[in-house]
Amino acid sequence: MAVPQTLAEARSQIDAIDEQLQTLISQRARIAQAVALIKQKMGDTGDHYRPSREAQVLRRAMERNQGPDGGPLADETIARLMREIMSVCLSLESPLTVAYLGPEGTYTQAAVQKHFGDSVTARPTRAIDEIFRDVETGAADYGVVPIANSIGGLVSSTLDELVHTKLHICGEVALPIHHQLLSTQSALDGIRKVYSHAQSFAQCRKWLDARLPNAEREVVASNGEAARRAAAEGDGVAAIASLQAGKFNALNILASNVEDDPSNTTRFLVLGKQEPGASGDDITSIVMTAHRNQPGALFKLLQPFAEAGLDLTRLESRQVRDSVVTDYYFFIDFAGHATDEKVRNVLETVRSSAAFFKVLGSYPRAVM
Numbered sequence: 465m466a467v468p469q470t471l472a473e474a475r476s477q478i479d480a481i482d483e484q485l486q487t488l489i490s491q492r493a494r495i496a497q498a499v500a501l502i503k504q505k506m507g508d509t510g511d512h513y514r515p516s517r518e519a520q521v522l523r524r525a526m527e528r529n530q531g532p533d534g535g536p537l538a539d540e541t542i543a544r545l546m547r548e549i550m551s552v553c554l555s556l557e558s559p560l561t562v563a564y565l566g567p568e569g570t571y572t573q574a575a576v577q578k579h580f581g582d583s584v585t586a587r588p589t590r591a592i593d594e595i596f597r598d599v600e601t602g603a604a605d606y607g608v609v610p611i612a613n614s615i616g617g618l619v620s621s622t623l624d625e626l627v628h629t630k631l632h633i634c635g636e637v638a639l640p641i642h643h644q645l646l647s648t649q650s651a652l653d654g655i656r657k658v659y660s661h662a663q664s665f666a667q668c669r670k671w672l673d674a675r676l677p678n679a680e681r682e683v684v685a686s687n688g689e690a691a692r693r694a695a696a697e698g699d700g701v702a703a704i705a706s707l708q709a710g711k712f713n714a715l716n717i718l719a720s721n722v723e724d725d726p727s728n729t730t731r732f733l734v735l736g737k738q739e740p741g742a743s744g745d746d747i748t749s750i751v752m753t754a755h756r757n758q759p760g761a762l763f764k765l766l767q768p769f770a771e772a773g774l775d776l777t778r779l780e781s782r783q784v785r786d787s788v789v790t791d792y793y794f795f796i797d798f799a800g801h802a803t804d805e806k807v808r809n810v811l812e813t814v815r816s817s818a819a820f821f822k823v824l825g826s827y828p829r830a831v832m
């Protein structure tokens with residue numbers, strides 16, 4: 465297409481492209497409906513969400529953006545657009561309900577939107593264990609839970625639930641976190657109380673010490689709840705929460721990006737009943753305990769990974785809650801899928817030498 469020289473020419477080119485885009489999107493949606501029928505004929509009784517296929521579609525879109533047909537948009541932007549197209553296609557096949565830590569405006573809700581797009585029903589819960597229960601009982605198809613923050617550390621209630629749940633990890637989401645100081649008033653002066661989630665307070669400690677040293681800090685269950693209270697209680701009160709929570713509660717932004725570390729990122733897990741197939745770039749998560757009183761027990765558990773050349777991407781330990789002597793759960797993530805032969809062999813070896821062992825899931829590495 466020739467480079468347009470006038471506004472009229474540019475707009476007529478845009479009209480022609482929009483027409484093509486619309487035809488292609490409608491064709492794609494019709495094919496998605498056909499996919500649903502094919503899956504049903506194949507005896508598929510669950511929902512039609514396929515995390516591995518979605519990761520492949522998004523990765524390919526980002527790769528194309530780098531190639532000769534790529535354009536001026538960032539890879540993430542292209543992936544976000546493709547994400548929304550797939551989200552509407554999936555909603556034609558099977559509408560999904562996704563449970564998250566509410567109320568409206570939490571970072572967990574932002575993670576749901578980033579991972580599933582806008583065409584799912586997001587179901588707020590009051591606590592992390594409720595997300596697990598909602599998916600286990602079928603009140604929600606999937607759940608999104610925070611697992612770790614780059615500053616605040618691990619989310620212990622998620623780790624505790626993971627040990628016992630029958631659900632599988634189906635995906636991960638990495639969300640850059642930017643906190644806002646929100647209030648009904650429009651200047652910082654006179655703020656005597658700040659509400660937020662414990663993790664968010666930990667992430668903004670230096671900023672609060674410097675700018676609001678005398679304000680009382682009250683921990684609440686979520687950032688959405690913090691924003692709701694700031695709106696209900698009015699002037700003199702502020703919340704540390706997301707931009708979305710501020711918009712939802714009609715609050716002013718007193719200060720933006722008040723987190724101590726600008727690279728602050730939270731990792732979330734997607735939980736469901738399905739076990740995703742391999743996508744070509746996957747993570748496997750396991751949890752285990754070592755036998756007591758055996759010198760080198762942890763070393764023995766980790767040795768098979770090193771011998772097989774499997775890349776450990778994360779190792780966290782957490783004390784077993786009901787243990788009288790000191791016992792630790794080791795949460796391990798590594799690159800690879802449980803259906804790979806090499807991975808299968810390593811898992812079998814580790815299982816036979818661990819006191820407790822559980823595969824939490826194999827799932828596509830976060831794409832965007």
Ligand SMILES: O=C(O)C(=O)C[C@]1(C(=O)O)C=C[C@@H](O)C=C1
Nearest residue numbers: 499512513514517518550553554
């Ligand atoms: O390929 C499939 O299995 C589809 O259902 C199609 C599609 C898509 O729109 O590309 C939609 C939903 C799935 O989660 C994955 C991909």
